[in-house]
Amino acid sequence: MLELLPPLNDKNLPWLDVIHPIVVHFVIAMALITVVFDLIGIITNKRNLFEVSFWNLVVATIAIFVAIIFGQIEAGLANPYGASRDILNYHSTIGWSLAGVLGLFTGWRYVVRQKDPTRLPAGFLVLDGVLATLVFCQVYLGDMLVWIYGLHTVPVVDAIRSGAVS
Amino acid sequence: MNSEKFFQLIAIPSPINQIADQLGANDLPYRIPIHPNLVHFTIGLFAIGIAFDFAGAFYPLEKRIFRFLALPVTRTGFHDVGWYNVLACSVITFFTVAAGFYEMLLAVPLPGEIRTVIGQNAINTMIWHAIGGVALLLIIVVMTIWRGYQRFVWRKDFGREVTWLYLFCGATILLVMGVHGSLGAWLASEFGVHITADQLLAAGADLKESLP
Secondary structure, three states, X not given: OXXXXXXXXXXXXXXXXXXXXXXXXXXXXHXXXXXXXXXXXXXXXXXXXXXXXXXXXXXXXXXXXXXXXXXXXHHHOOOOOOOHHHHXXXXXXXXXXXXXXXXXXXXXXXXXXXXXXXXXXXXXXXXXHHHHHHHHHHHHHHHHHHHHOOOOOHHHHHHHHOOXXX | OOHHHHHHHHHOOOXXXXXXXXXXXXXXXXXXXXXXXXXXXXXXXHHHHHHHHHHHHOHHHHHHHHHHOOOOXXXXXXXXXXXXXXXXXXXXXXXXXXXXXHHHHOOOOXXXXXXXXOOOOHHHHHHHHHHXXXXXXXXXXXXXXXXXXXXXXXXXXXXXXXXXXXXXXXXXXXXXXXXXXXXXXXXXXXXXXXXXHHHHHHOOOOHHHHOO
């Protein structure tokens, strides 16, 4: 069965570059801009911004499931070493939780919007705060995997394959 | 390169050495580079902004589907996303480019005969990524002004808030952005720019001790 899988390149990937960090653009940017537009909408009383943040939230929720699919595949091929093993575990746990949280928030937002799209319950700002905090933590952990531990970069994959790093 | 120029460049060390004692193993005064994080916003906001203007433009075709799903949707809502996301993209991209230039001044690509999949070496990748970044910033700002004029002046009373030409330009820019982003990604994944582990390995360090 294994020979049916595509060969891995010098980044230990079956494709050219990591895909997960591309898909997460749409989770990070859309989730955080939802929070920003909610705040601006409340401060300036510009109510059509709530519709803008709702649609961005929908995109973030769809994108996170795609991000998780590629994240799981690429995490499985990442060969984490040292402390990056723990970081990858935290990143995976928060990632799956964030999918649930985003799904719930979007669902609630949908129900609220169904009644009156120009009104945002103040309680949603609390959820916005929770969402932004979770996203920031998740981004920081993912950043550590790439920018400190260099998972899926050519030199680190090289070192892992030669046994210099484990 | 003629040999005279070569020896001249070898004799003059990079000015980054003047602040080497203030930099970490990743050649930055902080742990995580900023530019790759701001890039999420530039790419995400522009792409989704254009996508929602497409959704607004094709609204007459979609509205049956939304009615079938009992999902209340307005065409102005879609175009609002198209406008505000591109506007936010314009604002944040100034910071994306600024952070990119600061971090590129401190970039130390890995030595050796490394080439990307399109055959570029490190300095060519950096130069193209820098010029492309400034060009894209200009293009994004021009697109935002164009979008604003369509929204508030030229197509104020139209159901479809943007012209087909605007949508075509937006889609083309997204393709350019994809290539441009790949250059940036290769600076990290091939040339190890600002990646602690890659820089430590290039310096001959043992990651089991220096990055436990």
